[in-house]
Amino acid sequence: MxxxxxxxxxxxxxxxxxxxxxxxxxxxxxxxxxxxxxxxxxxxxxxxxxxxxxxxxxxxxxxxxxxxxxxxxxxxxxxxxxxRAESERLIEEARKEELRAGAEARVPQEPDEKESAEVSRIRVRLPPPHHDSLERRFYATDTLAALLDFLASKGYPQENYKVISSWPRRDVSIFSLYYI
Structure with a gap:
């Protein structure tokens, strides 16, 4: 199909x-x-x-x-x-400098070399790593606070050391709390 x-x-x-x-x-x-x-x-x-x-x-x-x-x-x-740490450090340095300047202002005049009566010569051995010492003359009427102020003015605030007498051996810096 x-x-x-x-x-x-x-x-x-x-x-x-x-x-x-x-x-x-x-x-x-x-x-x-x-x-x-x-x-x-x-x-x-x-x-x-x-x-x-x-x-x-x-x-x-x-x-x-x-x-x-x-x-x-x-x-x-x-x-x-x-x-923050740097700020705290700067504040602490400023506080220490203020304390040092205040202590320096309170340090009495050093007696002349010619004066020998009623004058004491004080020698302070510095802590390690220093091997030298500080020496200064004071009037016999000057207080222990004057010595501590002298040390603080040189950068040694009282909380960092003890002042010990040579004889009798004792810590005399504790007396400064009572006489300052």
Whole structure:
């Protein structure tokens, strides 16, 4: 049997040819569909990998930002601690200088070399690492507080040492608490 196309008289196609053409078209369509599906799966896989990489990059970037922020915070805290310590050191130095200047102002005049009556010569051995000593003359009427003020004016405040008499050996700096 032949089927004739209503518009064309020379296009007579047999049923087997028509069925063969349809089967071939279906096979090409199925092959093309499988190829399109494979390409779509590959594209989806590439996009999924890219998305996972982007997410991993963002997580890494956030971790780096957090580390950098933590590092900056630590540096800021260290800087503030150093500034605080320096400020405390400067305040302590100013306090010591004020105490030294006050002690220097209270130190009585040293007697002249010519005066020998009622004058005592005091020698103070300095603590290690110093190997020298301080020496000064005082009037016999000067108090132990004058000696302690002299030492403080030279940078040796009383809380850093003891004054011990040579004979009888005793700590005389404790008496300064009562006579200053």
């Amino acid at each position: 032949t089927i004739a196309h209503p518009r064309s008289t020379d296009c007579n196609v047999g049923v087997s040819e028509l069925v063969g053409g349809l089967v071939e078209a279906i096979e090409r369509f199925a092959t093309q569909r499988e190829e399109d599906a494979r390409l779509e799966r590959e594209r989806d896989a590439r996009q999924r990998v890219k998305r996972e990489q982007d997410e991993a990059y963002q997580r890494s970037l956030e971790a780096d930002r957090a580390k950098e922020e933590f590092k900056k915070q630590q540096e800021l805290e260290i800087k503030q601690e150093l500034e």
